[in-house]
Amino acid sequence: MIGLFRQPVVHFPIELEHHDFFGSLYGYFHPDSNQYNIVSYAAPGEPQRNHQTTAIIGEIVSPGQEDTSENASPLVGIRTQAGLIFRARNTVCAKEPYELLQNIFSRNTGILETDVMLDKGAIISGCGSVGSLVALELARAGVGSFLLIDNDTLSYHNLCRHQCGVLDVGKFKVNALQERILQINPSANIFAYANIIEGVPKETFDAFCNPGTLLVGCADNREGDVYASTISCLYQIPFVSIGLWERAFAGEIFYSLPGEMPCYACPFGTATNSVSARSSTNRRIYTTHQDITQINFEPGISTDISFVTLIAVKLILDLLNRETPHYIPRVLNYLSQFTLVCNTNDTRIAGEQAEIFSHPLQVTTSIKVSYKDPCPPCKLL
Numbered sequence: 001m002i003g004l005f006r007q008p009v010v011h012f013p014i015e016l017e018h019h020d021f022f023g024s025l026y027g028y029f030h031p032d033s034n035q036y037n038i039v040s041y042a043a044p045g046e047p048q049r050n051h052q053t054t055a056i057i058g059e060i061v062s063p064g065q066e067d068t069s070e071n072a073s074p075l076v077g078i079r080t081q082a083g084l085i086f087r088a089r090n091t092v093c094a095k096e097p098y099e100l101l102q103n104i105f106s107r108n109t110g111i112l113e114t115d116v117m118l119d120k121g122a123i124i125s126g127c128g129s130v131g132s133l134v135a136l137e138l139a140r141a142g143v144g145s146f147l148l149i150d151n152d153t154l155s156y157h158n159l160c161r162h163q164c165g166v167l168d169v170g171k172f173k174v175n176a177l178q179e180r181i182l183q184i185n186p187s188a189n190i191f192a193y194a195n196i197i198e199g200v201p202k203e204t205f206d207a208f209c210n211p212g213t214l215l216v217g218c219a220d221n222r223e224g225d226v227y228a229s230t231i232s233c234l235y236q237i238p239f240v241s242i243g244l245w246e247r248a249f250a251g252e253i254f255y256s257l258p259g260e261m262p263c264y265a266c267p268f269g270t271a272t273n274s275v276s277a278r279s280s281t282n283r284r285i286y287t288t289h290q291d292i293t294q295i296n297f298e299p300g301i302s303t304d305i306s307f308v309t310l311i312a313v314k315l316i317l318d319l320l321n322r323e324t325p326h327y328i329p330r331v332l333n334y335l336s337q338f339t340l341v342c343n344t345n346d347t348r349i350a351g352e353q354a355e356i357f358s359h360p361l362q363v364t365t366s367i368k369v370s371y372k373d374p375c376p377p378c379k380l381l
Helices: 100-104 129-141 173-184 202-208 222-235 302-320 347-356
Strands: 009-013 023-030 035-042 055-061 075-080 083-088 094-098 121-125 145-149 189-193 213-217 239-244 250-256 338-342
Touching: 009 075, 009 083, 023 075, 035 055, 121 129, 121 202, 121 222, 129 145, 129 173, 129 239, 129 302, 145 173, 145 202, 173 189, 189 202, 202 222, 213 222, 213 302, 222 239, 239 302, 250 302, 250 347, 302 338
Parallel strands: 009 035, 009 094, 055 075, 121 145, 121 213, 145 189, 213 239
Antiparallel strands: 023 035, 023 055, 075 083, 239 250, 250 338
16 A cells, blocks of 8 residues: 555565674665565675576675665665664665575475475476476476576567567576576576587586486477486486477377387487477477478467466476375376377367377377387496
């Protein structure tokens, strides 16, 4: 309400209360509610944590060190013997400390164990409409580390399907997505590579891959996912591929556990499977048309892309927690290694390919995947 005085409120990481940090505070100020949100901090001469794009909104100083000039920070934390006191323009602030495990992920308690999830890592190959949704849902689930891979920048035509927005147009998708993840979990460890997965140095995978890591292929072509599957075989980590068909009328979800089942290259390493309408030649539009200049439509609307992707996210969470005590899988025991998900079976949208589905929202789990002999990725094991 305009004109109504509100006591300033400061949301801050609880660790600031308990150790002798002095320096700059980074975050956001919301003048309508008179609330400050501190998400990062840095001592003098040090960069702010996690390379966030937030601005300096205040500082913590010793008693008597407050800056009283016109250029002084609007928010000042004073570390006294009685504890940390925040003042905003000489008004004492109400304090709202937050703790990562207890506050940010409190609603996941009993479903996903936060201390377990923070030790998990996800490699996202392709950070477009599919990869951006996967990354943010995994961040909300508590996954603590991300390796983001994509060489494209965000454009206006991406906005109706991507998880980022107008303020991100012109940024590399990996950098825009990194910022969005940090808005969910300011302590996430994120490595962003503005490159295709084939261009990521081996040393990066060496440092990132461990038994708690999973690789998700979200590229808009099969070649990228075949290469990603090879990486998963090399490091023996689970692999999930998510692909949309023409106009996203349907999609496909493939997963593999290296050493336990066929890899992605077994069915898709040399030619597109006859049951699939996913492109293996074009990096931008999923289609079976040979002449892409005749294509006058986009890959699909966000809600259809999201329906397929969210089923895959459930599978990913099951795979990450397959050895977590007392965890109950959501879909892992139901979905086959290669699953088709239908948004609509209306031929006016999807053409003749839609006739393989009996009804909208059909989930097909009857497809069997066999080993290919020889299969170079499988031989890496």
